[in-house]
Amino acid sequence: MAHLGVPHGTARKRRSVALLATGVLTIPVLAGCTADSEGPSPVAAPQDIAPASRDRVADGSTLTWAIDAVPATLNAFQADADGATARITGALLPSLFPMNAKGEPKLNPDFLESAKVIEQEPKQVVLYKLNQQAVWSDGREIGAPDFVAQWRALSGKDSAFWTARNAGYERIEKIERGKDDLQVRVTFSKPYADWRSLFSPLYPKEVTGSPGTFNDGARTTLKNTAGPFRLRGVDKKKGTVVLDRNPRWWGDEAKLESLVFRAVEPADRADALTAGTVDVADIEPATANRIALAAREGAGNAGAPAHGPGSGTTPASALRSWALAHGSDEEAAETARAARKKNQEAVAVYAAEQKALRGFDVRKSLEPAYTQLALNGESGPLSDDRVRRAIARTLDRQELADTVLKPxxxxxxxxxxxxxxxxxxxxxxxxxxxxxxxxKEARALLADAGWTPGGAVRRTEDTKAGSEAEKKKEKEGESGKKAGEAGEDEKAAKDGKKAGADGEADKAAKDDAASRDEGTYIVGDDKPGDRKAGDAGIAAQDKSPGGAAGAYAPAGTAAPAPASVRHRVGKAGKPLTLRFVLPSGPGSQSLRSVGEKIVEMLDTIGIGTQITKVPDESYFKDHIASGDYDMALYSWPATAYPATDGRPIFAKPEPATDGSLLVEQNYTRVGSDHIDQLFDRAVSELDANAARDLLKQADARIWAAAGSIPLYQRPQLVAVDRKLVNVGAFGFAAPRYEDIGFTARQAAGSPANRKK
Incomplete structure (x- = not known):
């Protein structure tokens, strides 16, 4: 499961950034671009959807699409809306400016004839002219009352509406009807560059007109819709959301008769594909590899299977198994026959599954989202930007990207x-x-921040335990010496001389050590205060190279660090060790592989790491959002509106009245007033080129702050029935649901209609 940044809590000043399919983890395109180049670079991995003209797509049939879970709400503006909410409402509700394949918002002619800024002074005014054919599924035309109701619900002025986002809506001063209800005139109190982000999706006034219908009415049903499909029903028990063609749709008629969204856990999708219960599913690399293997096995390979049950059987082992099964030892023969039968059944099941998987393609691209290394700058060593920059400059980002993408x-x-x-x-x-x-520069940054190889050990003038022991020995030596000199007892004299000699030797050794080293070096551990000084000194000496276990080096000998920390940097006897939190689920293997490589890279500059693996379900909420980590990997989406959507992610945290930090979505806790000011200027700049220049300045400062280090774009892998077209790895673009379908009509019992 990939991990995405998603909204939490009840923040009311931000847009939702939940992505569609998660797999992190929650999710197209990377090409090199020099710092001096102008204009967008080409998309490196275009969408892969098997495009086909509508005349090649058959009418009818049902398509089943896997989603993670039945959405908790169908209201995209509530806090618990998720990727499934966005996927489903995309087929049901108006989107005025959907993204195209290059990640740009483009006017949707099904809903708009035009939309543009008609005034900038004294205030910004946008005039929407709606498509005259656009109607809700009850026959009412889409018009100004729907815009007004949505603005009032999302403006933030009425707390009775439970909204998770209102960015942009709070800048609207008024909405007026134009010549008729098909003309909507929106006046802004403050300029808003991202005005195209508003009213998508657009809900009917029946949903947004009152707190009751907004908060509860649209969670499990939408009685009034306006898209190529309409909602038949939500069945949480069966885990399905079923859509049918919308008979009132005025655009190109949907090729599919019905569209079913079925809840299937990512780990169960290979089984769902082989069983024929889904036709389209976002999948993990392991499932993609299995589908590719099935295609190769179906290309004419003969003989024993190269993979799966029985693939390790050699001719010799097969012969031995046959001999045992037909031998005279009845007990051994019965055991061998049972094992052979079990293996044959497993081979048959595997072969059937692989045969079913040959009916699918893996369509792949890169998601419009990047995975980052997040460095928590709230406290500790990472609160120093020099340490963060040292980490960033150590990373080979290309190697990390290749780890995930090349395979x-x-x-x-x-x-x-x-x-x-x-x-x-x-x-x-x-x-x-x-x-x-x-x-080299990374090491210099660490040294400038006070983290040096020598700083991982600490020097002590004397330890309490060592001092008391030496004083005791000296006292015993002097007593013995006096007893020997007085001749009170021959044995006492003998013992006294020995004790005296020992005392003199210890004193001489101590003096000699002081003259050449001024104390003992003690290796610092992660919690130096946990040990008494004397214990720490003994532990360090005990690890002196070349000595027998338990042997002590002479007092004053420099104690080497254990191999695990010998080359570590440190400060005041404490090595620099960071807590690296990673998800533990089976779908997060790629994140863990990247994390292990990061650990190796940081080791080269002496930074230690402590990897902590936590359950996927608690990873984001209990660790990332709460700040319980030093380093972590999670993803953020790219949107068409970076001035609006980027600000809460990189906004400078502000102290709350209880002493905590208000971080919005800035889970690295790294920000600055200057970055905030650049975002504020960009979101109010109506000149597109000037706004982009401001965003590029903000991005440069985000790089310099080194709280977030983008590593790679996430792969997008989608298993699709081979006969389906216009569906798959969409990249930036929003799906055009009305064009999706099969290249030939599916008969009853065919893959598109099995076990629905």
């Missing part, structure tokens, strides 16, 4: 921006503000 047949340069991806108009590689990979 999948994808390749891309690491992202150069936090706010846009290659191919989008706002993209510019701003990573030069941080600097290229440079291990």
């Amino acid at each position: 999948l047949g994808l390749s891309a340069a690491p992202p150069g921006s936090h706010l846009a991806l290659a191919g989008q108009p706002a993209y510019k590689d701003g990573s030069g503000a941080l600097g290229e990979q440079d291990t």
Whole structure:
């Protein structure tokens, strides 16, 4: 499961950034772009959807699409809306400016004839002219009353509406009817560059007109819709959401008769594909590899299976098994026959599954989202920007990207921006503000921050335990010496001389050590205060190289660090060790592989790491959002509106009245007033080029702050029935649901209609 940044809590000043399919983890495009290049770079991995003209798509049939779970709400503006909410409402409700394949918002002619800024002074005014054919499923025309109701619900002025986002709506001063209800005139109190982000999706006034219908009425049903499909019903028990063609749809008629969204856990999707219960599913690399293997096995390979049950059987072992099964030892024969039968059944099941998987293609691209290394700058060593920059400049981002993408047949340069991806108009590689990979410079940054190899050990003038022992020995030595000199007892004299000699030797050794070293070196551990000084000194000496176990080096000998920390940097006797939190689920293997490589890279500059693996379900909420980590990996989406959507992710945290930090979605806790000001200026700048320049300046400062280090774009892998077209790995673009379908009509019992 990939992990995405998603909204939490009841924050009311931000747009939702939940992505569609998660797999992190929650999710197209990377091409190199120098810091000085202008304009967007080309999309490196275009969408892969098997495009076909509508005349090649058959009418009818049902398609079943896997989603993670039945959505908790169908209201996309509530806090618990998720990727499934967005996927489903995309087929049911108006989207005025959906994204195209290059990540740009484009006017949707099914709903709008035009939309443009008609006035800038004294206030910004946008005039929407709606498609005259656009109607809700009850026959009422889409018009100004729907815009007014949605604005009032999302403006933030009425707390009775439980909204998770209102960015942009709070800047609207008024909405007026134009010549008729098909003309909507929106006046802003403050300029808003991202006005195209508003009213998508657009809900009917029956939903947004009152707190009751907004808060509860749209959670499990939408009685009034306006898209190529309409909602038949939500069945949480069966885990399905069923859509049918909308008979009142005025655009191109949907090719599919019905569209079923079925809840299937990512780990269960290979089984669902082989059973024929889904036709389209976002999948993990392991499932993609299995589908590719099935295709190769179906290309004419004969003989014993190369994979699966029985693949390790050699001719010799097969002969021995046959001999045992037909031998005279009845007990051994029965056991061998049972084992052979079990293996044959497993081979038959595997063969049937592989045969079923041959009916699917893996369509792949890169998602409009990047995975980052997040460095928590709230406290500790990472609160120092020099330490964060040292980590960033140690990383080989290309190697990390290749770790995830190359095995999948994808390749891309690491992202150069936090706010846009290659191919989008706002993209510019701003990573030069941080600097290229440079291990030498990384060590220099650490040293400048006080973290040095010598700092991992600490010196003591004396330890309490050692001092008391030496004093005791000296006292015993002097007593023995006096007893020997007085001749009170021959044995006492003998013992006294020995004790005296020992005392003199210890004193001489101590003096000699002091003259040449001024104390003992003690290796610092992660919690130096947990040991008494004397215990720490003994532990360090006990690890002196070349000595027998338990042997002590002479007092004053420099104690080497254990091999695990010998080359670590440290400060005041404490090695620099960071807690690296990673998800533990089976779908998060790629994140863990990247994490292990990061650990190796940081080891080269002496930074230690402590990997903590936590359950997927608690990873984001209990660790990332709460700040319980030093380093972590999670993803953020690229949107068409970086000024609006990027600000809460990188906003400077503000102290709350209870002493905590209000971080919005800035889970690295790293920000600055200057970055906030650049975002504020960009979101109010109506000149597109000027706004992009401001965003590029903001991105350069985000790079320099080194709280977030983009590593790679996430792969997008989708298993699709081979006969389906216009569906798969969409990349940036929103699906055009009315064009999706099969290239030939599916008869009853065929893959599109089995076990629905």
